[in-house]
Amino acid sequence: MSASGDNEQPELRFAEYVLGVLDADERAAVAHEAETRAEAAIALQAWQRRLMPLAEPIAALAPAPYVWARICDALQMNASGRIAPRRNLWNDLRLWRSLGVGALAMSLVLAFVLMMPLAARRTRPGNRIEYMAATLQQTDGVAEWTATMDLRHARMVVVPATPAPAPSGRAAELWLIPAGEKPVAVGMIALDRPTTIALNSALMARLGPTAMLAVSLEPAGGSPTGEPSGPVVAKGAIGAA
Amino acid sequence: MSVASPGERAELDRLLLLSGRGDQKAFAELYKRSSAMLFGVCLRMLRDRGEAEEVLQETYTSVWRYAASFDAAKAGAITWLVTLSRNKAIDRLRQRRVQAPADPGALEEVLDERPTPAADAQSSQEYERLARCMDQLEPQHRRAVREAFFTGATYNELAVRTHVPLGTMKSWIRRSLMQLRTCLES
Numbered sequence: 001m002s003a004s005g006d007n008e009q010p011e012l013r014f015a016e017y018v019l020g021v022l023d024a025d026e027r028a029a030v031a032h033e034a035e036t037r038a039e040a041a042i043a044l045q046a047w048q049r050r051l052m053p054l055a056e057p058i059a060a061l062a063p064a065p066y067v068w069a070r071i072c073d074a075l076q077m078n079a080s081g082r083i084a085p086r087r088n089l090w091n092d093l094r095l096w097r098s099l100g101v102g103a104l105a106m107s108l109v110l111a112f113v114l115m116m117p118l119a120a121r122r123t124r125p126g127n128r129i130e131y132m133a134a135t136l137q138q139t140d141g142v143a144e145w146t147a148t149m150d151l152r153h154a155r156m157v158v159v160p161a162t163p164a165p166a167p168s169g170r171a172a173e174l175w176l177i178p179a180g181e182k183p184v185a186v187g188m189i190a191l192d193r194p195t196t197i198a199l200n201s202a203l204m205a206r207l208g209p210t211a212m213l214a215v216s217l218e219p220a221g222g223s224p225t226g227e228p229s230g231p232v233v234a235k236g237a238i239g240a241a
Numbered sequence: 242m243s244v245a246s247p248g249e250r251a252e253l254d255r256l257l258l259l260s261g262r263g264d265q266k267a268f269a270e271l272y273k274r275s276s277a278m279l280f281g282v283c284l285r286m287l288r289d290r291g292e293a294e295e296v297l298q299e300t301y302t303s304v305w306r307y308a309a310s311f312d313a314a315k316a317g318a319i320t321w322l323v324t325l326s327r328n329k330a331i332d333r334l335r336q337r338r339v340q341a342p343a344d345p346g347a348l349e350e351v352l353d354e355r356p357t358p359a360a361d362a363q364s365s366q367e368y369e370r371l372a373r374c375m376d377q378l379e380p381q382h383r384r385a386v387r388e389a390f391f392t393g394a395t396y397n398e399l400a401v402r403t404h405v406p407l408g409t410m411k412s413w414i415r416r417s418l419m420q421l422r423t424c425l426e427s
Contacts, residue, residue, distance in 0.1 A: 015418040019386070020327065020393040024335040045315055050425055052320045053368040054375075054390050055327070058285050060277035067280075067294050068272060071301045077265055162263060163309045 011043060018047040134213045136234040144234040145189070147174075147213055154204055156186070159194040166191045173218045175228055176203060177235075179210040183228055189215065211238050249274070250365075253318035261308035268305055271318075276301070278319075279326040286330040286393045296333050300326040331393040374424035382413045386421075389414060 016022050017030040033040040071077075130152050136145040149156045158174060166172065172191055175183035186203060189195040199207070214235035216228035223229045253275060259267030279300060283293035303325060311321055364372075375383055389399055400410040 009419070011422075012415055012418060015422070016414070018324075019389050019414070019418065020331045021389050021396045021399065021414060023395050023397070027331070027335070048320055048324045049316050049367075050371070050422065051390065052316075052323045052327075053365060053371045054387070055282055055323045056364055056368040058278075058281045058391075060281045061284060062277045063280040063294060063297055067276070067297055068269075070298050071272070071305075074298065074302045075305055161306050 014040065014043040015047045015051075017044065018051050132207060132238050132240055134236040134238045136213055136215055136236040138234055145215065147236075147238075149199070149207055149238070151204070151207070154199045154201075156197045156199055157194055158189045158197065160191055163192045167217075169220055170217050170230070171220045171222065172215050172233070173222050173228070175214045175216065176206055177212040177214055178206045178208075181206075183214065185222070185226065186213070188222055207238060209237070209239055212236065213238060250317055250319060253322075254313045257304075257308055257311045257318040257321065258313065260305060261311055268308070271304070272301060275318075275322055279322060282323060282326050283330050285391055286327065287333060292333060293330075296326065296329045299329050303329070327393070334393045335395075370425060371421070374421050377424060378417050378420060379413075382417045385410065385413050386417045 013022075013026075013030055014034075017027060022030065030040075030044075034044045035041075130150070132149040132151065134147045134149075136147060138144060144162070145158050145160050147156055147158045172189050174186040174189045174197070176186050177183045184203065184206065186199075187195070187197040189197070212235055214228070214232050216223070216232045217230040218228070219230075253271065256267045256271035256274070260271055276297065280293060280297050283296045283300070284290065287293045287296060300322075304322065311318065316324075375386070378386065385399060385403065388394065388402070394402070396407060396411050396414070399414075400407040403410065405413075
């Protein structure tokens, strides 16, 4: 269903999205548009600035203390707000990050997190699977990327958990590893922002719950051998989203 | 929300920026200062404490993960945070299998969200401007906009609750949105 349906003014769809009156499909359509078109993201942000002050008079209410504990748990922080030290390669990521990441490079991420409705990533009951997802983690369980596969549109969005600039001369390459098979190159992914990758039919055919995704560090431009040549820095199994 | 003072807003912007750089103390402080506001928003929309807690948790895990995308030049931290929590709450509402039965007269019950004069002194310029523009809407239309914003209801649900045809509800709200934009830009 198209969100534009009976709207003569395209602007209205963004206003309606922000107000919250669209149904799940229409929301997903607007979110998709904001993901892919900068003008749409800007229009959406303008309506957020216009309407969010409405929330101001809502009475504040302190949540129960266990909510913070759960958040820390989910993020693998300890409740005092410190994280267990990271011991491996990704320690360096922290250093890279301290060098600073341009806000411009980050603006796309905003579109993703704010616009992508959770519902769109869930399997609709009774329908065939439309989305699959994988959390790519380091060996110590810290999430580094979330990959969401949109089967209907044959594409994958890979979002870094903690955006960071790439170490110079190195790049991250994503691999699909079907059970018992050799890794198949999926594409290069950014460390500092979401990457959208179109999935060809060969890749689509291999996606499934027995396959894994993995990221290796490669020379800029990708592995020269067609197989992972550098260290595998994160991996994760594919599941229904 | 008790965070309307410019100083507090600037502090939230700063804490969110620091969170985006991986500063966990700043993130903990951000939670301390903003979670009651966002919990109020979630509770208001979901009207269920357990669900509101879950959505609040989802909201802050996303805040931590995506704080680096916050750009204070585009919107303040409060707008960013409230948008994120409302989107999560709306997603949750759309996932509910069976919509809660329409509450007759719900629209009439929507609290008048204009704060008391004492609280008025606390409210932001942005809020005051928007409130003045809201006051210019037809009372019926204004109630529909408020109901939509505070409950996250779809056009359909709003039409059922208020016993008006869907087309009427759509035209009320669309007209109101365009009027608000014109008023805010004047």
